[in-house]
Amino acid sequence: MRIRTSLLINIFFIGVVGFLGIVFARHAGAAIISIETQPQPVRVGETFLAVVHVDSEQKVINAVEGVLKYPTNILEVVDVSQGGSFLTLWPDPPSIDAEAGEISFTGGIPQGSLVLDGIALNITFRATAPGGGELEPLDDKTHVLLNDGKGTDTPVEGVSGLISIVEEETVTLYSPTHPDENMWYSKRIFTVQWSPDTDTLYSYHITQSPGSLPDSDQDPMRGEAQYTDLIDGVHYFMLKQQPQNGNWRLVAIRRVMVDTTPPLQPEVEIGSDASLFGGKEFLAFSSQDTHSGIRSFTVVEGDAVTQEAASPYELRDQSGTSALQVIVYDKAGNASATVVRQFDTMQESRYSSAQLFIFSIILLVISATLFYIVRSKVLTHPPKSI
Known part of the structure; x- marks a missing residue:
């Protein structure tokens, strides 16, 4: 009985291990396409950035093709940007199907490359209604191709980004230097303002990580903050407040997009x-x-x-x-x-400098020849004296 029980346990253990091996083998070494979203709830009317990342998992790849799905009942697409993408060859710009809630893109790397958590796309969404949902790569429409001379389709694992939208009232932020948070500016100095409430404490900071919150230490309550040397990229100004006898909570986020570097020469x-x-x-x-x-x-x-x-x-x-x-x-x-x-x-004439030089030489030769002929005639037939 003990032998039979032990045998059954071993068979069960081997079966479980084998099953898990099959499950994990399905994604072992698979390229990863993930969507990074804002971890805090977004309020209706606000915009936020979703970043599409690709990791080739130690494989040299030369092309990525994908379709990203988003919930149209709570989101609308404001902008899709290839700025900062490791994909440098775009046969066509990314396309948006607002009715189906799909964003399609195809990009390449001419010489192929290993990609470690590279940025493929930056997508700006606007929250249109409260609710929750996912931004997800569609498995059957997403492909990563190897740089093996054949364009072999390597396995892909998609990682969705979660979003949450609420109607909670928020503090209104205004920036005289960067008035539209959906636009890029070539200004490094950023000023942001709000109307402070009395008997309320404020804490704020600016960061390039949307998941990094301000601490709970009071900052000067003056309704304005200024940063004088922002580096190129996407930044987030975050504002927390603590009402009298209340708790600290995040009340406003404003995106700041800075680009002071010209494009590469065409x-x-x-x-x-x-x-x-x-x-x-x-x-x-x-x-x-x-x-x-x-x-x-x-x-x-x-x-x-x-x-x-x-x-x-x-x-x-x-x-x-x-x-x-x-x-x-x-x-x-x-x-x-x-x-x-x-x-x-x-x-600006139709003649090049080389042609003008040749014409000059010809004119000099003609002039010298005429001078020689005239001089010879004068010497051969001198004028008669009167």
Whole structure:
């Protein structure tokens, strides 16, 4: 009986271990796509940032494709930014299906890379109604491809982000330096203001971690705080208050987005293809921005300026004689430019400097020849004296 019981226990133990092994093996070494959200409840009307992270789990990858699901009954998408993403190649910008509550994206890494908790996307949501829910990667529509020459689809584990939205009244924060928390600014000095209540203590700080709360030590009650040297990135100003005979509680959060660094200088190529623009010459251009992301490109051809230009861009001047440059702007208004062709006053003619030099030599030769001929005639036939 003891032998039989021991045997049954061993079989049960082996079965449990085997089952757990199968369960954990399913995700062993799987790439992880996770969504980081704000841990504190969000109030109706407020905006918050959700960050999509990717960890390749020691694998070299070259592409990520994903669809993220969000609850449309309590959230709306304000902005999707690739700023700061480890994905540098975007065949198309991320798309939003507001009716289905889905955000789709496809990005690549041209040379492939190991990715350790890299940022893929930054998504700004606005809370529209109280309630709770999840931001989740859809398993059947999310893929991570290996940089193995075949684009092998590696297993993916999705980690959802939880959100909670409440209607609780909050302190209103205002910033004269950064008035819209959904916009990027190229200002390092940040000022925030609120109307303080009497007999109420306040504690506040600014941080780049949305989960880091202020301590419970009183700060000066003046209804204003200023920070003079914010680094590039997303910051959160958090305000706690303690009413008389009450407890400390978080009453306001304001996001501050700073980007003082221009985008990378645009990479520009002039090309032609029979399948594009009827074989006419066009510009192909691209750039990257570390923080806020690319807002737009402007193409300048001589005196003609085309804003919101898209690549590929058909050149207006097919003769190649106009000055030409491409300017890229990020979402904070910083700009970089690449001069493709530049002509000064002396070069605005249709002749190059080399051609002008050759013409000058020819003129000198002709002038010298004429001088020699005239001089020879004078010496051969001197004028008669009167």
